[in-house]
Amino acid sequence: MLVLEKRPEPSALWRWLAPILAVVLTLVAGGVMFAILGKDPLAAIRMIFWDPLFNETFAAYARPQLLVKAAPLILIALGLSFGFRANIWNIGAEGQYIMGALAAAGVALALYPLDAWWLFPLMIVAGALGGFLWAMIPAFLRTRFGTNEILVSLMLVYVAEAFQAAMALGPMRNPEGHGFPGSRNLQDYPAAHNAELVAGTGMHWGVVTALLAVVIGHIVLNRHLFGFQVRLTGQAPKAARFAGVDADRLVVICLGISGALAGLAGMFEISGPSGQVSIDFNIGYGFTAIIVAFLGRLHPIGILLAGLLMALSYIGGELAQFGLGVPAAAIKALQGMLLFFLLGVDVFTNYRLRWQPGRAG
Amino acid sequence: MDLSAIDPLVLLASLMVAATPIMLAGIGELVVEKSGVLNLGVEGMMITGAICGFAVAVETGSPALGFLAAAAGGAVLALLFGILTQFLLSNQVATGLALTLFGLGLSALIGQSYIGIKPPHFDQLDIPLLKDLPVLGLVLFRHDVIVYLALGLVVGVWWFLGRSRAGLVLRAIGENHDAAHALGYKVMRVRMLAIVFGGALAGLGGAYISLVRVPQWTEGMTAGAGWIALALVVFASWRPLRLALGAWLFGGITVLQLNLQAAGVAIPIQYLSMSPYIATILVLAFLSSRSGRAALDAPASLGKPFHASS
Numbered sequence: 001m002l003v004l005e006k007r008p009e010p011s012a013l014w015r016w017l018a019p020i021l022a023v024v025l026t027l028v029a030g031g032v033m034f035a036i037l038g039k040d041p042l043a044a045i046r047m048i049f050w051d052p053l054f055n056e057t058f059a060a061y062a063r064p065q066l067l068v069k070a071a072p073l074i075l076i077a078l079g080l081s082f083g084f085r086a087n088i089w090n091i092g093a094e095g096q097y098i099m100g101a102l103a104a105a106g107v108a109l110a111l112y113p114l115d116a117w118w119l120f121p122l123m124i125v126a127g128a129l130g131g132f133l134w135a136m137i138p139a140f141l142r143t144r145f146g147t148n149e150i151l152v153s154l155m156l157v158y159v160a161e162a163f164q165a166a167m168a169l170g171p172m173r174n175p176e177g178h179g180f181p182g183s184r185n186l187q188d189y190p191a192a193h194n195a196e197l198v199a200g201t202g203m204h205w206g207v208v209t210a211l212l213a214v215v216i217g218h219i220v221l222n223r224h225l226f227g228f229q230v231r232l233t234g235q236a237p238k239a240a241r242f243a244g245v246d247a248d249r250l251v252v253i254c255l256g257i258s259g260a261l262a263g264l265a266g267m268f269e270i271s272g273p274s275g276q277v278s279i280d281f282n283i284g285y286g287f288t289a290i291i292v293a294f295l296g297r298l299h300p301i302g303i304l305l306a307g308l309l310m311a312l313s314y315i316g317g318e319l320a321q322f323g324l325g326v327p328a329a330a331i332k333a334l335q336g337m338l339l340f341f342l343l344g345v346d347v348f349t350n351y352r353l354r355w356q357p358g359r360a361g
Numbered sequence: 362m363d364l365s366a367i368d369p370l371v372l373l374a375s376l377m378v379a380a381t382p383i384m385l386a387g388i389g390e391l392v393v394e395k396s397g398v399l400n401l402g403v404e405g406m407m408i409t410g411a412i413c414g415f416a417v418a419v420e421t422g423s424p425a426l427g428f429l430a431a432a433a434g435g436a437v438l439a440l441l442f443g444i445l446t447q448f449l450l451s452n453q454v455a456t457g458l459a460l461t462l463f464g465l466g467l468s469a470l471i472g473q474s475y476i477g478i479k480p481p482h483f484d485q486l487d488i489p490l491l492k493d494l495p496v497l498g499l500v501l502f503r504h505d506v507i508v509y510l511a512l513g514l515v516v517g518v519w520w521f522l523g524r525s526r527a528g529l530v531l532r533a534i535g536e537n538h539d540a541a542h543a544l545g546y547k548v549m550r551v552r553m554l555a556i557v558f559g560g561a562l563a564g565l566g567g568a569y570i571s572l573v574r575v576p577q578w579t580e581g582m583t584a585g586a587g588w589i590a591l592a593l594v595v596f597a598s599w600r601p602l603r604l605a606l607g608a609w610l611f612g613g614i615t616v617l618q619l620n621l622q623a624a625g626v627a628i629p630i631q632y633l634s635m636s637p638y639i640a641t642i643l644v645l646a647f648l649s650s651r652s653g654r655a656a657l658d659a660p661a662s663l664g665k666p667f668h669a670s671s
Contacts, residue, residue, distance in 0.1 A: 254445065290458055
């Protein structure tokens with residue numbers, strides 16, 4: 001019979017083959033899903049993964065969107081990846097994203113209509129701080145009381161969503177908005193607007209920050225003591241303790257980094273592409289980033305590529321929604337499937353199949 | 362604001378209803394965790410159950426069939442989790458998250474043609490004689506069959522885990538899977554059964570939200586109930602009867618804040634609706650602060666992968 005045998009070392013080949021295979025399997029399963037929905041599977045997949053980049057009619061709109069959508073995903077996923085490596089599970093990035101956005105928008109709206117060069121930098125600080133502080137709640141509870149950070153960080157997403165609604169309907173509501181919910185649009189507020197840096201590319205300060213974060217993340221993970229401690233804690237918690245890694249400190253730093261980066265992502269989003277504090281300006285980047293982090297193998301370069309791919313699925317999903325009537329939810333299901341397949345295929349990174357004759361199960 | 366509009370008896374009666382979904386999902390997850398598996402996908406299985414149950418109930422006109430379909434839907438999703446974590450040895454935390462993300466997407470996909478529809482009415486049991494008891498009648502004996510099923514399952518699981526041989530085997534596997542394997546117990550088989558059982562109950566709990574509590578279908582309508590159910594298991598220190606108590610407590614908070622909203626308290630609704638989540642966090646923090654008691658109560662093999670090398 002076929003048995004799984006543990007590899008002495010995780011396979012380097014499968015580490016990177018697994019995500020590719022998972023994407024292929026997702027395309028096949030997605031095709032089946034589209035066929036069940038009564039859509040032409042090939043046309044749907046082509047429209048989601050090919051047309052945004054290479055179709056002449058769509059590319060002009062879609063290519064810049066790629067950077068716009070990938071930047072928050074990469075920023076958040078990069079932050080999460082450090083914690084995930086060390087078995088610190090911050091799954092409330094969505095909440096930290098919201099709080100970062102609200103903190104930044106709050107600063108801008110409180111100073112409206114200020115015209116000063118330092119407003120935008122101040123918003124960046126506020127955004128990072130908002131996400132950071134929100135992540136410090138699970139960090140404090142875990143280090144002080146040993147409370148499970150998974151449940152706390154997740155619960156705080158719902159609290160943040162309620163807080164966001166309260167802000168959109170209350171203190172941050174646009175006084176000139178004729179009673180409609182939602183704040184002033186920061187896109188019409190020059191000093192606070194996260195505008196495109198080069199017209200028609202989608203490049204904004206968030207994209208720059210995300211790329212910078214990838215480079216710094218790469219250096220920290222591979223060349224810095226902190227990166228070593230993270231990797232050590234993930235692979236051998238006991239050895240890490242003997243090596244003098246302060247577990248509590250690691251929890252605080254990992255949650256802090258992921259919170260601050262998620263808050264930054266929220267800041268760049270609220271001041272640019274989304275523009276307005278509304279009841280539902282968050283669209284789940286914080287959760288999709290979890291998929292991005294795993295698909296990118298918790299590795300900065302991998303996350304960069306995975307973020308671009310996930311952004312593509314968002315944009316292509318929109319195209320397919322209008323072009324073929326593929327429901328938006330189908331894209332969410334597709335993204336969920338991808339993580340499933342990845343986790344399943346990943347067995348071959350640590351195990352190999354062996355044929356063992358004559359063994360009873 | 363008119364607090365006298367809140368009738369404490371009606372409040373208690375609706376508390377029983379509000380507690381049912383998390384009690385069902387929680388007791389299922391408790392069995393799963395007792396077998397040493399941490400399935401964080403409760404939310405995904407609940408929302409899948411919610412839409413499967415809703416769709417089948419609407420199509421057939423029978424809520425009973427709907428609940429069956431919900432249990433089946435939750436179980437299928439749980440089976441997927443089982444295959445990944447038990448046979449393909451994937452990380453349980455990550456796989457549970459995947460289950461939730463996938464369940465949310467899948468349910469939204471199935472549910473798009475069911476938005477704005479009313480499901481068939483699910484009758485109350487109205488137990489004769491008992492329902493006419495002065496106070497208890499309204500609070501305890503005028504509910505639908507699922508409320509009693511949930512309570513029955515809590516007692517059943519309590520008996521199974523504490524008083525039956527099979528329950529002892531399940532707990533042994535949860536405490537030390539290597540030792541249990543060496544004794545000849547089928548670790549994977551028992552865990553798969555537990556996982557599927559947990560999925561079915563999460564599905565039931567989800568359908569109770571979409572068919573009875575709300576009752577209609579909206580995207581993401583479980584709104585964290587699955588996560589609260591997970592917290593409930595920790596709250597209960599993995600003890601079934603205490604889980605029922607916790608479910609009533611959380612049900613009570615939910616009902617109370619809804620009633621305060623309706624009574625027009627001067628606090629914006631958004632802040633009131635935070636309360637069940639904040640309460641969960643506070644309770645978790647309080648429990649874990651008692652010098653690591655919670656950690657001691659947890660099954661020793663919880664969340665650890667099992668691979669029999671011989």
